[in-house]
Amino acid sequence: xxxxxxxxxxxxxxxxxxxxxxxxxxxxxxxxxxxxxxxxxxxxxxxxxxxxxxxxxxxxxxxxxxxxxxxxxxxxxxxxxxxxxxxxxxxxxxxxxxxxxxxxxxxxxxxxxxxxxxxxxxxxxxxxxxxxxxxxxxxxxxxxxxxxxxxxxxxxxxxxxxxxxxxxxxxxxxxxx
Numbered sequence: 001x002x003x004x005x006x007x008x009x010x011x012x013x014x015x016x017x018x019x020x021x022x023x024x025x026x027x028x029x030x031x032x033x034x035x036x037x038x039x040x041x042x043x044x045x046x047x048x049x050x051x052x053x054x055x056x057x058x059x060x061x062x063x064x065x066x067x068x069x070x071x072x073x074x075x076x077x078x079x080x081x082x083x084x085x086x087x088x089x090x091x092x093x094x095x096x097x098x099x100x101x102x103x104x105x106x107x108x109x110x111x112x113x114x115x116x117x118x119x120x121x122x123x124x125x126x127x128x129x130x131x132x133x134x135x136x137x138x139x140x141x142x143x144x145x146x147x148x149x150x151x152x153x154x155x156x157x158x159x160x161x162x163x164x165x166x167x168x169x170x171x172x173x174x175x176x177x
Contacts, residue, residue: 036103036165038140044169045133048177053125057174058110064171065128066119067112069135071167075160076142079150080115088153096152096163105166109174114150132168139164 053061074080083092099105112119122128139160148154155163 036162038136038161038165041165041168042133042136044172045129045136048175049126049129051177054176055174056176059174060121060123061125061175062122062128063119064175065125065132068164068168068171069128069132070116070119071113072132072135072139072164074113074116075146075149075155075164076139076144078147079113082114082148082150085153088148088151092149092151092153096149096155096159099166100159100162103166105163105170107167107170109171136164 055061055064057064059067082088142157146155146157146160149160149163152159152163
């Protein structure tokens with residue numbers, strides 16, 4: 001098989017897998033759609049303040065909160081690395097559309113933002129929680145131009161709000177109070 005045939009077959013197989021995956025995601029019954037507003041997320045975070053929180057995943061709670069804050073902050077400045085434009089315009093756009101439709105995001109909960117600064121573990125979860133709340137409030141009040149998302153590409157402010165809240169809620173699934 002020559003390179004051209006291999007490339008064509010790879011595109012067909014890849015496209016088929018994406019189509020099947022997208023179709024399956026739309027058929028799966030999701031949780032009740034959450035109110036995907038920053039104000040609601042802040043209320044939810046406030047309920048976690050001064051509680052004995054336990055992580056159930058790989059990352060400690062400090063790292064989870066700082067990672068979520070990092071994502072919010074990058075949306076107002078610049079993500080350090082991006083997926084290819086082809087990815088953002090196909091798989092990334094499709095993934096965000098499905099997440100937005102379902103009102104729920106699912107992603108690798110121990111994957112750092114590509115190219116981001118390493119977040120070291122710490123026991124000061126209250127400081128990380130305060131930092132996360134501050135970044136969400138700053139985003140809510142932000143009037144400047146938003147940076148393209150590293151995987152989803154260009155998002156409006158309301159789309160970013162939904163993305164940030166879904167991202168946070170997905171990570172909160174690994175925290176018990």
